[in-house]
Amino acid sequence: MAAVLLVAGTPAPSGGGDTGQRVDIGGGRSLYLHCSGSGSPTVVLLSGLHEASDPWSLTDTAPPVPKAPAVFPGVAAFTRVCTYDRPGTIRYTQPPTLSTRSTPVRGTRALPAMVQDLDRLLTAARVPGPYLLVGHSFGGMLALRYA
DSSP: OEEEEEEOOOOOOOOOSOEEEEEEEETTEEEEEEEEOOOSSEEEEEOOTTBOSGGGGOOOOOTTSOSOOOHHHHHHTTSOEEEEEOTTOEEOOSSOEEOOSSOOOOSOOOHHHHHHHHHHHHHHTTOOSOEEEEEETHHHHHHHHHO
């Protein structure tokens, strides 16, 4: 399942460039956010259920599909793009590991709580809208709920 939705957001100042940072979303928690490029709308990439933000920057292709660019740098070439690590997601390191870039959360999380995290993240980081939400698999449900 994939979803692509355009959502109005509050315009805010934003520099171009490539930034990866932990953003305080309140309650003693922070989420890892990676943004690059400039322009509007801001494309927000939402990963699948167990995936951190890494797959958006990877290419694992076979001919005739080109090896580059991956989605994240490809989109950054023409507009602002952001992705983030939800708590409890897996990074594609060798060997794969749980992401430690976002504050862990105990137990099972409900969809509304995950969407609230996304809203808090975009607000706290002052990511400018409007947003074009692109969700892969489970990320599509997050995109639909956020919209």
